[in-house]
Amino acid sequence: MNALKFAAAALVASTAFAGAAVARDQIQMAGSSTVLPYASIVAEAFGENFSFPTPVVESGGSGAGRKKLCEGVGENTIDIANSSSRIKQSDIDLCATNGVTEIQEVRIGYDGIVFASDINGVTFAFTPADWYNALAAKVVKDGALVDNTAKTWADVNPDLPAQDILAFIPGTKHGTREVFDENVLTAGCEATGAHEAFKAAGDEKAKGCTALRTDGVSVDIDGDYTETLARIDANKNAIGVFGLSFYQNNTDKLQVATMSGVVPSTETIASGEYPVSRPLYFYVKNAHLDVIPGLQEYVEFFVSDEIAGPDGPLAAYGLVSDPELAKTQEMVKNRTPMAALN
Amino acid sequence: MTEATADSPAATGSTKSGSLFKAGARTRKRHASERRFRLMGLSAVIFGILALVGLMTSILSNGLSSFQQTYVTMDVFLDPAKLDKGGNLDPADLEKITTFTIQPLIQTAMQKTLEELGIAAEGVNAKQAFDLISKEAPGELRRYILADPTRIGKTVSFDLLASGRIDGYYKGRVTMESAALDSNVSPEQLMLADKLKQAGILEARFNWSFFTAPDASDTRPEAAGLGVAILGSAYMMMIVLVLALPIGVAASIYLEEFAPQNRWTDLIEVNISNLAAVPSIVFGILGLAIFINFVGLPQSAPIVGGLVLTLMTLPTIIIATRSALKAVPPSINDAALGIGASKMQAIFHHILPLAAPGILTGTIIGLAQALGETAPLLLIGMVAFVREYPGAPPEGFFDPASALPVQVYNWTQRGDPAFVERASGAIIVLLIFLVIMNAVAILLRRRFERRW
Numbered sequence: 003m004n005a006l007k008f009a010a011a012a013l014v015a016s017t018a019f020a021g022a023a024v025a026r027d028q029i030q031m032a033g034s035s036t037v038l039p040y041a042s043i044v045a046e047a048f049g050e051n052f053s054f055p056t057p058v059v060e061s062g063g064s065g066a067g068r069k070k071l072c073e074g075v076g077e078n079t080i081d082i083a084n085s086s087s088r089i090k091q092s093d094i095d096l097c098a099t100n101g102v103t104e105i106q107e108v109r110i111g112y113d114g115i116v117f118a119s120d121i122n123g124v125t126f127a128f129t130p131a132d133w134y135n136a137l138a139a140k141v142v143k144d145g146a147l148v149d150n151t152a153k154t155w156a157d158v159n160p161d162l163p164a165q166d167i168l169a170f171i172p173g174t175k176h177g178t179r180e181v182f183d184e185n186v187l188t189a190g191c192e193a194t195g196a197h198e199a200f201k202a203a204g205d206e207k208a209k210g211c212t213a214l215r216t217d218g219v220s221v222d223i224d225g226d227y228t229e230t231l232a233r234i235d236a237n238k239n240a241i242g243v244f245g246l247s248f249y250q251n252n253t254d255k256l257q258v259a260t261m262s263g264v265v266p267s268t269e270t271i272a273s274g275e276y277p278v279s280r281p282l283y284f285y286v287k288n289a290h291l292d293v294i295p296g297l298q299e300y301v302e303f304f305v306s307d308e309i310a311g312p313d314g315p316l317a318a319y320g321l322v323s324d325p326e327l328a329k330t331q332e333m334v335k336n337r338t339p340m341a342a343l344n
Numbered sequence: 345m346t347e348a349t350a351d352s353p354a355a356t357g358s359t360k361s362g363s364l365f366k367a368g369a370r371t372r373k374r375h376a377s378e379r380r381f382r383l384m385g386l387s388a389v390i391f392g393i394l395a396l397v398g399l400m401t402s403i404l405s406n407g408l409s410s411f412q413q414t415y416v417t418m419d420v421f422l423d424p425a426k427l428d429k430g431g432n433l434d435p436a437d438l439e440k441i442t443t444f445t446i447q448p449l450i451q452t453a454m455q456k457t458l459e460e461l462g463i464a465a466e467g468v469n470a471k472q473a474f475d476l477i478s479k480e481a482p483g484e485l486r487r488y489i490l491a492d493p494t495r496i497g498k499t500v501s502f503d504l505l506a507s508g509r510i511d512g513y514y515k516g517r518v519t520m521e522s523a524a525l526d527s528n529v530s531p532e533q534l535m536l537a538d539k540l541k542q543a544g545i546l547e548a549r550f551n552w553s554f555f556t557a558p559d560a561s562d563t564r565p566e567a568a569g570l571g572v573a574i575l576g577s578a579y580m581m582m583i584v585l586v587l588a589l590p591i592g593v594a595a596s597i598y599l600e601e602f603a604p605q606n607r608w609t610d611l612i613e614v615n616i617s618n619l620a621a622v623p624s625i626v627f628g629i630l631g632l633a634i635f636i637n638f639v640g641l642p643q644s645a646p647i648v649g650g651l652v653l654t655l656m657t658l659p660t661i662i663i664a665t666r667s668a669l670k671a672v673p674p675s676i677n678d679a680a681l682g683i684g685a686s687k688m689q690a691i692f693h694h695i696l697p698l699a700a701p702g703i704l705t706g707t708i709i710g711l712a713q714a715l716g717e718t719a720p721l722l723l724i725g726m727v728a729f730v731r732e733y734p735g736a737p738p739e740g741f742f743d744p745a746s747a748l749p750v751q752v753y754n755w756t757q758r759g760d761p762a763f764v765e766r767a768s769g770a771i772i773v774l775l776i777f778l779v780i781m782n783a784v785a786i787l788l789r790r791r792f793e794r795r796w
Binding site (some may be wrong): 028032035041043045046050051056058059060061062076077078080144226228247248251252262281308315318319 | 346442443444479481483487500518522523525526528529558560561562563564636639640642643644662722725727728729730731732742753757758759760761
């Protein structure tokens, strides 16, 4: 008798599960914490202006988001992966093995990466070479590679203030770190001639360019920008790496340094004058476009001029609008899947 | 009297000073060590209290202000020329009204209000004056219009949220000095806000929407609330209670009263104690693998969160229930069996009622633990931006929702400093829930517990 009741209850419960699992009516996305604020701004505006429910936006990191996107096709997988770096061949392969064949790549704009210090401290004007000479494990001195012993910024470049070097840079799991490695360290490495020296020493790919000092002047921050800000609050001499939008929300606490003489702003980043920026993307699973209500509308709404244009709310929050937005709008309308990576 | 007995070995001559009134060297030593121990205990307690006081002051000083919110009351003219171009109130057309068309209406209303009140907005243009109002306002207005389209053409008095920086100005977070450096607000805007306050149309009120409103995006901290998170947490607690209590009690009764004592039950016992100490994130991994990937339940849903937290709470409940059952004197069981009750009757009629207070206390403590848990929810997609309220149960269990501790975690990661206040406010709300739950547990124990 009791066993019968239990079996009946289990049956009811399982049908309830099955019934609910079929109908998902809101868009779900996951991925980069850099894209998260923009995605939630758009999700909110989408919910306000359409009769579709507000999409659910998860963070968790670019790589994790793309992996989730590639888990397969179906209601219990996500529809969109937000990403602050470009999709990798390994992701595309994973997608293909799980039956996710058509993915749209949507570039939403550019994110500037700024170097900022405490508002009451001294002002800095950097070049990539300064950063390389300050943080790299080995630097070029009199034509030879030697261990980096610079103590203050003035040791690196006499034009800089004699303040102890202390930098809070994003940890290696962040997409921001890749951009820092590439646009700042490697650029500085080439500018100082260390690149040549590494190659001459047998380091074919010049990997030494991104090897950092381990004596405590460069600190990896694995948390988010709020943590970097708190660390700067405690160490007034430190310089931190932030996203442009984070800096714009905290201009009363931080002052920004110029890079190669250019002040970071949405304008200088859009024009390409400011050197440290990267594109932001989201990836859409085409197989879900006609299954999840509102998905196509959401994607089109995201890249519309009202939202992603230079006067839209995303630009107001610090996203650098993509000059080729019209192309993206066209692509999204036609649901053009991305071509193979070159 | 007691002193005399305590000193009696001294009196019998084991030490040289044989006085009852003078303590000997050994006695003094023992007393000193007792005093030292008491002092250490006391300082441990004081240290704990100080840490708690420090934590509470930091949370309260940051978070109490989130229970107040600044509003601006204005008359807004719902211009039919802009909102209803067809002039026929066609619902299909009205659906297409966007917040971008509504924005200018509020901007005009702001200008008109300033004119009527005779406030000169020095150094503030129309756009900047509009920025005093939250970006949430157009959305709110749109919902208001769509709820009853006949309102188009009328002038309605509206309580609009002030923007986060203006709100922060009245909470001491933003000052004239910081505004001069801030790219989101200028001192002139703050002065304008002061004038509006003098005119009586800008005022702070109790922030009910903090408890009812859903989360808001990074640009509108002033609109962010805990509504979805509280609902999500409540749903999960319901699921945990409904599943963990019967399963936990059934398992404990079986293990305690019926199961034979052999190697298998020993093994189960060790495993249960072990599970109680397993890091909660492990249950999240399990939940992702089983409930989402294998069973196919939706992501971000309270049902999955509830199931995961049930698994996490079960060991706690089983351990508490078993000790409550053990605490019932065997004589009661023996007496029941002696007058002819079956084993099951003895348990359900006599032992279980006596153990109930202990079981409930254990359950509530397990629930409180589950309420504050974030780590397992991270993996099942509940750490997310969710603005849509979940539906009524049972279907609502499958809708996406957030949870209280998750909301705290989310808000601490946002760029706008106004979210620090929101996060601390959410911690206060969470603490209140926890205090209530634990107080109920203590009350139950006090009221119903029997001692033998």
